[in-house]
Amino acid sequence: MTSHIAISAAHWVYLAGVVAIVVTMILRTNVVVPSIIATFLVALAWTHNPVGALGSIFNASFVAAKELFNIFLVIALITSLLNSLKTLGSDVRMVKPFRAIMTNGHSAFFILVAITYVISLFFWPTPAVPLVSAVLLPAAIVAGLPPLAGAVAIAIAGQGMALSSDYVIGVAPGISAKAAGAAANAALVADRALVLSLITGGVALAIAYFSLRKTIVPGSEALLVRWQQQSGDGESARLEAEGSFDKAEIARATGYELPPSPSDALRKPSTPAELKRERWSKFFAILVPIGFALVIAVMILPKLGMGVADLKGGDAAALVGGMGAALMLFATFAAEGWRKSFDVCADHITDGFVFAFKAMGSVLPIAGFFFMGAGGEMTAGILNIPAAQSPALLFDLVQAGQHWIPQSHVLVGFGVLIVGMITGIDGSGFSGLPLTGALSGALGPTVGLNVNTLAAIGQMGAVWTGGGTLIAWSSLIAVAGFARVSVLDTVRALTIPVLAGLIVSTLCAVLFFG
Template sequence: MTHPIVITAAHWAYVAGILAVVLTMVLRANVVLPSIVATFVVALAWTASPVGAVASIFNASFVAAKELFNIFLVISLITALLNALKTLRSDVLMVQPFRAIMGNGHQAFFILAAVTYVISLFFWPTPAVPLVSAVLLPAAIAVGLSPLAGAMAIAIAGQGMALSSDYVIGVAPAISAKAAGATVSAAAVADRALALSLIAGGVALLLAYLTIRRRKLIQPGSEALLEQWQRQSGNGDAKQLEAAGTFDKAEIARGTSYEEPLAIDDKLRHHLPLIDKRRAGWSKLFAILTPLGFAAVIAVMILPKLGLRGIFTELKGGDAAALVGGMGAVLMILATIAAEGARKSLDVCAEHITDGFVFAFKAMGSVLPIAGFFFMGAGGDLAAGILNVPAGEAPPLLFDLVQTAQAFIPQNHYLVAFGVLLVGMITGIDGSGFAGLPLTGSLSGALGPAVGLNVATLCAVGQMGAVWTGGGTLIAWSSLIAVAGFARVPVLETVRMLLVPVLTGLFVATVCAVLFWS
């Protein structure tokens, strides 16, 4: 016999907290303070103890940090690897061969998108944007692609497709799955998100290409186009919009940037710091070894899912993130030894890792109190750790609310899926993309079983809405300012051009999610 659910003051406080967080996001303000206040109020309403409520503020971030620290560690190690590769200039060599195959603006559009996607999938868009903008974008402009069209290709492929699935590094799927509950695996969310991101990105890229053709943004190639672009100055949008929202856009825009875009090959050699012959050989080696290393990681992740379990065992839990982080650490150590020598590398490796942690906490630190608040509504061990009560006494606030309102929730899978997509897009308005994942994950974990919709699929849909919107395709104060800044085009014009392709892509992806993976 099931006991009736009693809605208490803590439940209403939790609802009020969610509304406050969403409203703050809509107003483009930082959501950390509302999350902390909401945590205090909910804890006070449940425990009736001011001391316990104050302690819950610390406990919420601490519990979130314990649950998500593997994510911070992966980001740190991958950033450390990138810094080591930059010392050798291997990061530039990895993409430079693509310059030779840009025959015209049409080819350049898709090459920009493909290279940006691959780099962003392994390193996040943070290094991909300045690297592609420095090495490939000038070549694309010289063969006839307009800077605005180049910015669209980079934003869709990197800020949209790659970041919304986050398949290799696994930050976004881990946050979504953790918020959805113990029964949902990050691997399942990542698989769904990868498929949906490819659908959304494919549609968006196709529509964007048709748009730039209709607007005649592809011209016959000419060095004059490149010279004209190089004479342009920044439009000032970045300085006006940089501080809006919750993400550290300044860190994203400048953390891995190159001071000047690099044009043709002789200018590439002129602008890049000269390296000695010994380093030049290592530079070429790691330009090949790095993608091969991560290709091996992808093979280990994918082959068991294709039925080849006799060769590799399927990765579970945090195994995939551990493999990615471990590969990043190994390559970072080897690259540092090659660049600095065995003795000096002892200090430099430590510096790279420290810089990686600094970047990780600058870029992701604000997620902790936000995730802590939403974890408190999930019940179980997470809520118990925050409220400092036994696990059996921790209230599943969000699930109680959904079960109580189940009679009013439409059983139509499309309405629920598009509702979660819309919530994700609303949370992305603050310009982050990741800050709303605890909310969309929690809602998916509560709504999915109630309406008979696959929770991993619903998590992926919410993730699409949050990251495509706030990650850098639909919001002018998001990381899109970095893309527009490097391309030297107005960021608001870039948003207007991306609006229809991206929204159409998200619509088609959500329909496919319900049709094929519900």
């Protein structure tokens, strides 16, 4: 190692902690416990104070919570909006018209992709999988699309394209940017991730479609009858028990339920109250997409030079959360009436926070450990020392070993991609983002590669792998379960398309955004 970088025992303990966390991910075990232990040992090695080291366990999660609370708040408000729409039946009504244009299996494939992508982009795949599976997938099967092809389309569009960019809600780019440090910007990471997710998804969809197109058959009601008679074989439950629970929690935690038949939710109203609810249901089925389309316009138009003021800092997240909260209030007022809505709105927000912490709470100790290695005020807050004395553990390690790091942008880009994919092996795509973000912040300046681009590459690897396209014990279980196909067969159908997409998008990122 180079002589001008002083590597202390704390640096070595931090490096050992990173290795332990990666190994734990490879073993498909949750990494919260290793993160807490590593935080304590690093703090002890730096401060030589057992009492302060114990306090650092709390401080790490507290600092991470302060840095990431805007993400939790957006998740809570969007989830509360979703719950209010369910009460009116507007969520089902938004997608039901697309059943009519599924004229054959080929069009059904791409309609499933488009609707799953849009819903997942605004609400995460949590409602997209059961909603699309219950409302649109049966129509797609009648049109001649095989259930496996339907599962592949839903997984690539929702668990892959939408979740890997997470452009609207901003959880993934927010975590990546925070871990990468001052050199990264969440908005820029989100922009790069959006482009890379579309490239990856476009390649994956093209390969998947051409590999499955011969299995598409002429439409028939008999296809639906045969599909409805299928049942699971216990494989999903076994695989779910083997993997990390985090992504499965994201897929299930809202307790999304549809009536036995989608038509039950939209049956003809027979009373004045039901007539009124139907009108409001139609109204919000139109208003919600328009509202979020305006949000997207405000976010994108400045980047196209349209003269609209660009959103700064956390303004984009605030706009998304504010729109979600406003629509939730209006939808609840319409569904429950002014008097009852005061209590119901509070319940929706409470349920939203419960889901946010169930889905993302375990990320806090993990992020806290990697924030400890970034230096500056975050490290100072965790170790309870002055900011001027805070070590930049990970950055020091990278600088000390920079002569071992290849200066090729392509090799570094694929290196971060592979690290992200390794972190996704546990089936939890988001738990690896603090590591890929921190590595990007440390490696980017060293090799002269844009930190935002590198963070987006790592995000692609982590989320596409663990988010539900390449790992059988991830929330891909939910996709395969609703489609009534083998989750292992789904993984086999997705592997080559997704890997090809990730390779192409990484090359594009290095060549055009590096």
